[in-house]
Amino acid sequence: MQTRRHFLIRCSAAFLALASGARPAWAVARRARVGGPHPTPRPGITAANVLTKEQLADSPKLIPLFDLVREIPEVVDGIRCNCGCAEAPGFYSLLSCYEGDAMARACPICQGQGRLASRLHKDGKTLDEIRTAIDARYG
Amino acid sequence: MKVTRMNRTVLTVLTVLTFPPCAEAQVRASEPASVSQTVDGTKISLEYSRPRARERDTLFGKVVPWEEVWTPGANWATTLEVSKDIKVNGKALAKGKYSVWLVVKPKDDWILVLDSRHRRFHMQPVDSTADQFRLPVKRQIGPFTEVLTWSFSAIRADGATLGMQWGTTSVPLDITVEPSYDMTMAPARAAPFLGDYTFGWSGGPQASKPISLYVTHENGSLMGRWDPSPFPEWDRFILIPIAADWFVPGFLDKGKLYDVEKSMVFEFKTVSGKAGEFRVRSEDDQVIATGKRKS
Numbered sequence: 001m002q003t004r005r006h007f008l009i010r011c012s013a014a015f016l017a018l019a020s021g022a023r024p025a026w027a028v029a030r031r032a033r034v035g036g037p038h039p040t041p042r043p044g045i046t047a048a049n050v051l052t053k054e055q056l057a058d059s060p061k062l063i064p065l066f067d068l069v070r071e072i073p074e075v076v077d078g079i080r081c082n083c084g085c086a087e088a089p090g091f092y093s094l095l096s097c098y099e100g101d102a103m104a105r106a107c108p109i110c111q112g113q114g115r116l117a118s119r120l121h122k123d124g125k126t127l128d129e130i131r132t133a134i135d136a137r138y139g
Numbered sequence: 140m141k142v143t144r145m146n147r148t149v150l151t152v153l154t155v156l157t158f159p160p161c162a163e164a165q166v167r168a169s170e171p172a173s174v175s176q177t178v179d180g181t182k183i184s185l186e187y188s189r190p191r192a193r194e195r196d197t198l199f200g201k202v203v204p205w206e207e208v209w210t211p212g213a214n215w216a217t218t219l220e221v222s223k224d225i226k227v228n229g230k231a232l233a234k235g236k237y238s239v240w241l242v243v244k245p246k247d248d249w250i251l252v253l254d255s256r257h258r259r260f261h262m263q264p265v266d267s268t269a270d271q272f273r274l275p276v277k278r279q280i281g282p283f284t285e286v287l288t289w290s291f292s293a294i295r296a297d298g299a300t301l302g303m304q305w306g307t308t309s310v311p312l313d314i315t316v317e318p319s320y321d322m323t324m325a326p327a328r329a330a331p332f333l334g335d336y337t338f339g340w341s342g343g344p345q346a347s348k349p350i351s352l353y354v355t356h357e358n359g360s361l362m363g364r365w366d367p368s369p370f371p372e373w374d375r376f377i378l379i380p381i382a383a384d385w386f387v388p389g390f391l392d393k394g395k396l397y398d399v400e401k402s403m404v405f406e407f408k409t410v411s412g413k414a415g416e417f418r419v420r421s422e423d424d425q426v427i428a429t430g431k432r433k434s
Contacts, residue, residue: 111424
């Protein structure tokens with residue numbers, strides 16, 4: 001028998017990333033969940049800065065997730081990340097979590113919000129509906 | 140006695156104005172302290188200075204005269220700050236920052252006074268106003284505490300016990316916070332989810348025998364029960380709605396809510412008004428378990 005927390009931690013891909021020494025900030029970010037208003041998508045925003053598979057060579061399991069985000073930058077740019085990274089310098093939206101230092105490499109909330117946004121968009125949900133779902137799950 | 144205290148206060152104020160204090164190195168008879176507790180998203184914080192009993196035989200009725208409007212601390216008035224509306228001993232208190240005072244009495248209940256004028260020196264007690272929070276509170280006698288102490292001695296899912304101890308006197312306050320979840324569900328709303336389901340983990344160690352999940356409606360809440368339970372400490376849980384068909388498990392201890400696992404979301408799929416299957420997603424939105432209706 002195992003405890004519930006042990007099981008959830010084992011299930012978390014982020015735990016594997018942490019175990020490999022990826023991002024110490026994850027430990028702080030994981031439970032932070034800081035809510036706030038969602039940003040307005042920037043006109044003409046693209047996924048040009050979303051990390052590529054070459055840049056994710058050390059985290060191949062994350063390549064499909066970054067590809068999902070790459071498909072909908074205009075949606076992801078209208079979502080606030082609730083892990084706490086929204087307060088970081090240079091941060092604008094959840095899209096920022098998939099660019100540059102890419103918090104989404106290690107943070108399960110950044111990853112979860114990206115996956116949720118992608119599958120709800122594929123289900124035909126509007127940005128407002130996706131925001132509502134994000135707030136219900138991560139707010 | 141009062142003249143002496145007043146003189147000391149004036150001297151202290153003059154000294155502070157003349158020689159700004161160095162926070163890094165300053166010995167104080169009543170050292171500053173703070174205590175903070177978050178309960179279900181409501182942050183409750185106190186800042187105060189901590190006088191010591193210093194072998195004074197009678198604190199209340201002598202060091203603190205009866206009927207005095209006294210801040211339970213020293214120097215600047217003790218402050219209480221709450222990030223959301225709460226209840227203190229059942230009485231509503233709006234979110235905000237307050238100075239804290241007690242009217243100490245020899246026999247009757249003491250009076251707790253919370254005043255929005257929070258920056259007050261201890262020798263400047265607030266006068267009584269209509270918009271103050273005033274509440275009779277019970278004084279209790281217990282083990283001796285040398286240094287005046289504010290602490291949270293108990294925490295529940297819906298509140299906490301905040302208490303002040305000094306000498307043999309303590310004043311407990313029951314704090315109730317606004318719940319962030321509505322655990323109730325009307326029978327008609329719960330009906331589509333009721334029934335027996337298979338339950339299988341998608342990752343991690345597999346159970347030695349099949350797990351069933353029974354979803355029922357009890358005492359106004361949607362309940363889940365695993366058999367056999369994958370976790371020895373929790374076999375029953377409340378399914379707390381967070382969206383139309385989404386639920387997070389609220390685990391119980393002795394029948395009371397103890398923990399809400401928001402990183403474990405049950406997503407039911409409803410067809411023709413009846414849930415046929417569900418997926419359980421972890422914080423990174425990966426599927427960690429699935430289930431299908433058996434009956």
